[in-house]
Amino acid sequence: MAELTRFGISIDERLLQQFDKMISSKGYVNRSEAIRDLIRGALVEEEWGDANQQTVATVTLVYDHHTRDLADKLTEHQHSHHEEIVSTLHIHLDHHHCLEVVVIKGQASRVRRIADELIGTKGVKHGKLVATTTGKNLL
Amino acid sequence: MAELTRFGISIDERLLQQFDKMISSKGYVNRSEAIRDLIRGALVEEEWGDANQQTVATVTLVYDHHTRDLADKLTEHQHSHHEEIVSTLHIHLDHHHCLEVVVIKGQASRVRRIADELIGTKGVKHGKLVATTTGKNLL
Amino acid sequence: MAELTRFGISIDERLLQQFDKMISSKGYVNRSEAIRDLIRGALVEEEWGDANQQTVATVTLVYDHHTRDLADKLTEHQHSHHEEIVSTLHIHLDHHHCLEVVVIKGQASRVRRIADELIGTKGVKHGKLVATTTGKNLL
Amino acid sequence: MAELTRFGISIDERLLQQFDKMISSKGYVNRSEAIRDLIRGALVEEEWGDANQQTVATVTLVYDHHTRDLADKLTEHQHSHHEEIVSTLHIHLDHHHCLEVVVIKGQASRVRRIADELIGTKGVKHGKLVATTTGKNLL
Numbered sequence: 001m002a003e004l005t006r007f008g009i010s011i012d013e014r015l016l017q018q019f020d021k022m023i024s025s026k027g028y029v030n031r032s033e034a035i036r037d038l039i040r041g042a043l044v045e046e047e048w049g050d051a052n053q054q055t056v057a058t059v060t061l062v063y064d065h066h067t068r069d070l071a072d073k074l075t076e077h078q079h080s081h082h083e084e085i086v087s088t089l090h091i092h093l094d095h096h097h098c099l100e101v102v103v104i105k106g107q108a109s110r111v112r113r114i115a116d117e118l119i120g121t122k123g124v125k126h127g128k129l130v131a132t133t134t135g136k137n138l139l
Numbered sequence: 140m141a142e143l144t145r146f147g148i149s150i151d152e153r154l155l156q157q158f159d160k161m162i163s164s165k166g167y168v169n170r171s172e173a174i175r176d177l178i179r180g181a182l183v184e185e186e187w188g189d190a191n192q193q194t195v196a197t198v199t200l201v202y203d204h205h206t207r208d209l210a211d212k213l214t215e216h217q218h219s220h221h222e223e224i225v226s227t228l229h230i231h232l233d234h235h236h237c238l239e240v241v242v243i244k245g246q247a248s249r250v251r252r253i254a255d256e257l258i259g260t261k262g263v264k265h266g267k268l269v270a271t272t273t274g275k276n277l278l
Numbered sequence: 279m280a281e282l283t284r285f286g287i288s289i290d291e292r293l294l295q296q297f298d299k300m301i302s303s304k305g306y307v308n309r310s311e312a313i314r315d316l317i318r319g320a321l322v323e324e325e326w327g328d329a330n331q332q333t334v335a336t337v338t339l340v341y342d343h344h345t346r347d348l349a350d351k352l353t354e355h356q357h358s359h360h361e362e363i364v365s366t367l368h369i370h371l372d373h374h375h376c377l378e379v380v381v382i383k384g385q386a387s388r389v390r391r392i393a394d395e396l397i398g399t400k401g402v403k404h405g406k407l408v409a410t411t412t413g414k415n416l417l
Numbered sequence: 418m419a420e421l422t423r424f425g426i427s428i429d430e431r432l433l434q435q436f437d438k439m440i441s442s443k444g445y446v447n448r449s450e451a452i453r454d455l456i457r458g459a460l461v462e463e464e465w466g467d468a469n470q471q472t473v474a475t476v477t478l479v480y481d482h483h484t485r486d487l488a489d490k491l492t493e494h495q496h497s498h499h500e501e502i503v504s505t506l507h508i509h510l511d512h513h514h515c516l517e518v519v520v521i522k523g524q525a526s527r528v529r530r531i532a533d534e535l536i537g538t539k540g541v542k543h544g545k546l547v548a549t550t551t552g553k554n555l556l
Contacts (some may be wrong), residue, residue, distance in 0.1 A: 005152045009171040011178075013144045019178045026255040032148040033261070038177040039150075039158045044265050046161050056232065058240050060197045060269045065353050072350065075343050075376070082370035087504040087520070089228040089367055091242055092360035093195065093273050098353070101197050101240045103230055103504070128269045130199040135236035135264055204492050211489065214482050214515070221509035226365040226381070228506055231499035237492070242365070283430045287449040289456075291422045297456045304533040310426040311539070316455040317428075317436045322543050324439050334510065336518050338475045338547045367506040369520055371473065371551050379475050379518050381508055406547045408477040413514035413542055 044133045051109035058130045059115045061100040062093075067123035071098075074121060078102065081114050097125075105134075190248035197269045198241040198254045205235055206262035213260060217241065220253045244273075322411045329387035336408045337393045339378040340371075345401035349376075352399060356380065359392050375403075383412075468526035475547045476519040476532045483513055484540035491538060495519065498531050514542075522551075 011019075023034040047053050065071050078085050084106040091099040102118060104111045112129070119127030150158075162173040204210050217224050223245040230238040241257060243250045251268070258266030289297075301312040325331050343349050356363050362384040369377040380396060382389045390407070397405030428436075440451040482488050495502050501523040508516040519535060521528045529546070536544030 003152045004149050005155055006147050006149045007155070007170065008145050008147045009174050010143050010145045011171065011175055013142045015175065015178060016144055016146070018182055022182060027259045031146060032150065035148050035174060035177070036150055036154065037259075037266075038174070038181060039154060040265060041267075042177060043157055043161060056201075056230075056238055058197065058199045058238075058269075060271055062195075062271050062273075065350075065357060071353050072343075075349050079343060079370050079373050079376075082372060085370055086230055087228065087367060087369045089226065089240060089242065089365060089506065091195075091225055091365045092357050092363055093244075094360055095357050097273060098357075099195055099197075099242065099271065101228060101242065103228065103238065103240065105232075126271050128271065130197075130267045130269060132199055132201050132238065132265050132267065134232050135201050135203065136233070204496060210492050211482075214488050218482060218509050218512050218515075221511060224509050226506060226508045228367065228504060230504045231496045231502055233499060234496050237496075281430045282427050283433055284425055284427045285433070285448065286423055286425045287452050288421050288423045289449065289453055291420045293453065293456060294422055294424070296460055300460060305537045309424060310428065313426050313452060313455075314428055314432065315537075315544075316452070316459060317432065318543060319545075320455060321435055321439060334479075334508075334516055336475065336477045336516075336547075338549055340473075340549050340551075364508055365506065367504065367518065367520065369473075369503055371522075375551060377473055377475075377520065377549065379506060379520065381506065381516065381518065383510075404549050406549065408475075408545045408547060410477055410479050410516065410543050410545065412510050413479050413481065414511070 045131060047133055048108050048112070048131045051107065053108045054106070054134060055108045055111055056132050056134055057104045057111050057115060058132065059102040059104065059118050060126075060128045060130070061098075061102070061118060061124050062126040063098055063100075063124045064096045065098050066096055070121065070123040074100070074118065074124075077114075077117055077121065084110060084114060190246070192247045193245070193273055194247045194250050195271050195273050196243045196250050196254060197271070198239075198243065198257055199265075199267045199269070200237075200239045200241070200257060200263055201232075201265040202237055202239075202263045203235045204237045209260065209262040210237075213239070213257060213263075216253075216256050216260065223249060223253060323409060325411055326386050326390070326409045329385065331386045332384070332412060333386045333389055334410050334412055335382045335389050335393060336410065337380045337382065337396050338404075338406045338408070339376075339380070339396060339402050340404040341376055341378075341402045342374045343376050344374055348399065348401040352378070352396065352402075355392075355395055355399065362388060362392060468524070470525045471523070471551060472525045472528050473549050473551050474521045474528050474532060475549065476517075476521065476535050477543075477545045477547070478515075478517045478519070478535060478541055479510075479543040480515055480517075480541045481513045482515050487538065487540040488515075491517070491535065491541075494531075494534050494538065501527060501531060 028034040086103040115129040167173040225242040254268040306312040364381040393407040445451040503520040532546040
């Protein structure tokens, strides 16, 4: 089992009140748990600073599949990176709108470039990269 | 001037070492300052539009499926909201780690609560909500 | 707990030998378990005989996304049935080939028609419907 | 003439009632005949091409996630083959039932073994393999 340690932090009282309110609404049972999650999140983002690090990411895209050539262009982009793109989940929101979640695995710099390419495709209404982690370096 | 207060948090020693290394490389002079910044960042993300708005979101989760009862708890959470949860894509990263992308559709306030529940489940190493849109109100 | 009962069946000895060989290679520990699975499978298919029954199915499709208009046509089909189509998982097999798994939920007769439409789309190299069940009527 | 033999199987009483109802509606005169037909059908499906061929398959599974340890066992199976298992789509059908579609890529013989392991897991109500193709050898 991992060894636990303890340290104190000083903080503006009102900021702490806002924090307490937020974490209780999120269902956390104590501050330590919430702060450990914030620290892990920051470490994951840090991992992405090293361009050669092996990483995993999800890209969420919303678009209208009637936009001329858009679905084709997105498919083409994804196939030209089929070694990094693990799979894509497609939800048909309504007659027009698609939600796509693309899972990408590979070198941080490459993953980011593929994500930018997808999000930047003309006609994509909303796109967002979640840089996550293979979990290996995280406790 | 804002009044300062102080509180203690308990943390895995190795996680704290990783954190210290990261914040020193970022130029922070002490942990309190770094943690206050994380807290402010989380509060900003917390901002959300109209709680009654129909929304779509993806939640990206990374966890070790060997963590006692974790997979069961996540499945249980998801089933108890099966009307909002459209589907879940699961990638087996290695012998230990899972990446899950959960697609949730419903009232903004409800979607956020489900996401918080999933991300806050003890043992989830990294969790991130992408609040997106059904596309209808977006030009 | 469900009550267990027992009955005997008569069978050609060589057919039984083939069956035993098959189920041992499949890892079954006894014949009862294997036969119960066959019976459940037959009941699921039976469920599909009733055109009004609520059912679930998966459709597996393989196609070359360079085939003119094919990806567009499949997306169009799927969106025009977005109330029955829960979600689609897309795997980019190589530069050319796509594997798509479409999950469809609804009235048996309607689900079957949507599946036929997808599988019958010109250019789909292989398509297969798995008629399964919501599980509600199955022990 | 083929030599007949006899063996007994144990089964949930209600499952047997459903089975009897189904086979009488199909015109079978006794259970033995119906079960022999199920066995023959299973043997036909067992036929498979070249065991070394690279293949892609989808496995559709329906199960009740409340069955003790079942979700854990399925996750464990899938992780121990994470090199062949590309991804898994999970649909929460209701409070009890899960539909899972597992995409497997690799040597035909290995893919079949993984599929058998998943489908044969005690508690899976319905499981079905669709052996498809990477598309390369198909015109």
